[in-house]
Amino acid sequence: MAAETGTPTTLTLKSNDDELFSVAESAAILSVTIRNMVEDGCAGGVIPLDNVDGKTLASVITYMNGISAIPADEEKKKSYRDKFLSDKDFETLADMVLAANYLNMSCLMDAVSAKIAQVMEKKSVGWVRRKFGIENDYTPEEEAAVKEEHKWTFEGVETDDDN
Amino acid sequence: MARMKLDRWFIPLEIIEIILSKSSVKSLLRFKTVCKSWNILISDSVFIKNHLHQSKTSNLHQNLFLLRNSSKSSVSEELSLVRFEDPKFQTVQLLKTPLGLDIVLSHCDGVLLLTDSSYRQFGLWNPSTRTQTTFRVPRKFGGCSKSYGLYHDPITGDFNVFVICTNYYRVFSCKNNAWTLKHEFAEDRYSCEPEVFVDGVFYWVKRTRHITIYYYEITYFDPRDDKLKTLPEPENTDGTGSIYLVELKGRLCMYCNVGRNNDHTKVRFWMKEKGPENNHWEEFITVENILIELRDPTRRRFVVYNPGEKIVKDVEDSVFKQIEESMHFGLRLLPFIDSLF
Structure with a gap:
């Protein structure tokens, strides 16, 4: 498909903190958001991505390049995704899930949300509230009642020492 | 910013x-x-x-199964949650079944239908949520029950328990907490074990004899219009002798011996399209050169058992693998589904 012109088209993406990135169009259009912009003829200049910061965008572009270099082999793509996400902490994963959602990249969205679910697996309710910035809106009595109903699910949960 | x-x-x-x-x-x-x-x-x-x-x-959860624990005595109120790690099954956790209901009759969407040896007391149990409900069979129904199926109706959300007997068919609605007699069969059904319950429908093999030759026919009871129907077999089966039914990956599967002289070393499988309204068959796999006795239609993978050599083989995507026998496989292996129902 890309052999038509001989030289692959390169796009310039701009993060919300004004960093510029060059990326091959064939890799960037993994994002449906970017693909739509290209199809609408916005690809000539710089594509502004208002909801993604530079650090996250760099990471997403690494993923785009990595995954598009793998031929159509679902097993290999899966193991690339697993390896790509293996060392990411919760904050990075949260940035990436928001970026994948904004950029409309379903394969990254699936992988990152599954990874976040896996990270949360043995975490306490307090940890989840802190990481997601959620305020506890239960009264102490209500909270105790909900907890009591599912008491066994609090067994084997990691102790709350993470910040 | x-x-x-x-x-x-x-x-x-x-x-x-x-x-x-x-x-x-x-x-x-x-x-x-x-x-x-x-x-x-x-x-x-x-x-x-x-x-x-x-x-x-x-x-x-692809490789997680539930297995009746048979290590100590013949009666055990525990199920083992086991993980298949090629080529072995490893026990992950022991789960105690509720209220002494230790016989698993059927399962659907992560919920198990349980009973005890009286076959009067029943329970639905979800090992993921550890919740259960119980109900009883009224005395007036008599004790000729033969096959049980659990069906989760996608439209009403109700769990229905189907019980098929020699000459009638009844359904328990968990939502209404009530039994209904759905159908009385005019003729005696001849049932060839196992009867298979898929998509809320029981299928069984009916055998009729004409002079010295037996004829086999797949029969099912369609609960949507309360009628007994015949399911056409796949075309060109080349089968000799009996046909058998199992459930595989949520679909009805038929198999029969296609080898010469009834030598049972060449067996072919067909799968029916999903849903009781679609009776189209497709050929699935032909297994050769092993003596097959089908033991465990796990509904996700396919475990065949070779009684002579005591090996269990696993078919996934037409590939055979040998499994080390680390536990007793004469019992049913159920897929574990993590479910909030």
Whole structure:
């Protein structure tokens, strides 16, 4: 498909903190958001991505390049995704899930949300509230009642020492 | 810029929903305590359906099975949760079945239909949520029950228990907590074990004899119009002798010996399209050069048992693998489905 012109088209993406990135169009259009912009003829200049910061965008572009270099082999793509996400902490994963959602990249969205679910697996309710910035809106009595109903699910949960 | 920093950790509920749909049931029940909106989300019927879909399709639970624990005595109120780690099964956890109901009759969407040796007391038990409900068979129904099936109606959300007897068919609705007599069969059915329950329909093989030759026919009772029907077999089966039915990957599967001289070393399998309204068959696999006795239609993978050599083989995507026999396989192996139902 890309052999038509001989030289692959390169796009310039701009993060919300004004960093510029060059990326091959064939890799960037993994994002449906970017693909739509290209199809609408916005690809000539710089594509502004208002909801993604530079650090996250760099990471997403690494993923785009990595995954598009793998031929159509679902097993290999899966193991690339697993390896790509293996060392990411919760904050990075949260940035990436928001970026994948904004950029409309379903394969990254699936992988990152599954990874976040896996990270949360043995975490306490307090940890989840802190990481997601959620305020506890239960009264102490209500909270105790909900907890009591599912008491066994609090067994084997990691102790709350993470910040 | 300042706004971005403040909103950095604000993850909208629709993304939280995607993340939670990939979480385990144990975590989800714990996360009901996080806040009211999470509790509402996790209890929502649409979310529960999405979560079940994720649970069925993800690799996470693909290799988890439930196995009746038979190590100590013949009666055990425990099920083992086992993980298949090529080529062995490893026990992950022991689960105690509720109220002494230690016989698993059927299962659907992560919920098991249990009874005890009286076949009067029944229970639905979800090992993921550890919840259960119980009900009884009224005395007036008599004791000729033969086959049991559990069906989760996708439209009403009701769990229905189907019981088929020699000459009648009845259904228990969990929502209404009531039994209904659905159909009385005019003729005696001849049932060839095992009867198979798929998509809320029982299928069985009916055998009729004409002079010295036996004829086999797949018969089913369609609960939607209360009629007994014949299911056409696949074309050109080249089969000799009896035909058999199992459930595989949620679909009806038929197999028969296609080798010469009834030598049972060449067996072919067909799968029917999903749903009682679609009677199209497709050829699935032909197995050769092993003596087959089908023991465990695991509904996800396919375990065949070679009684002579005591080896178990596993078919997944037409590939045979030899499995080390580390536990007793004469018992049923059920797929484990992590489900909020």
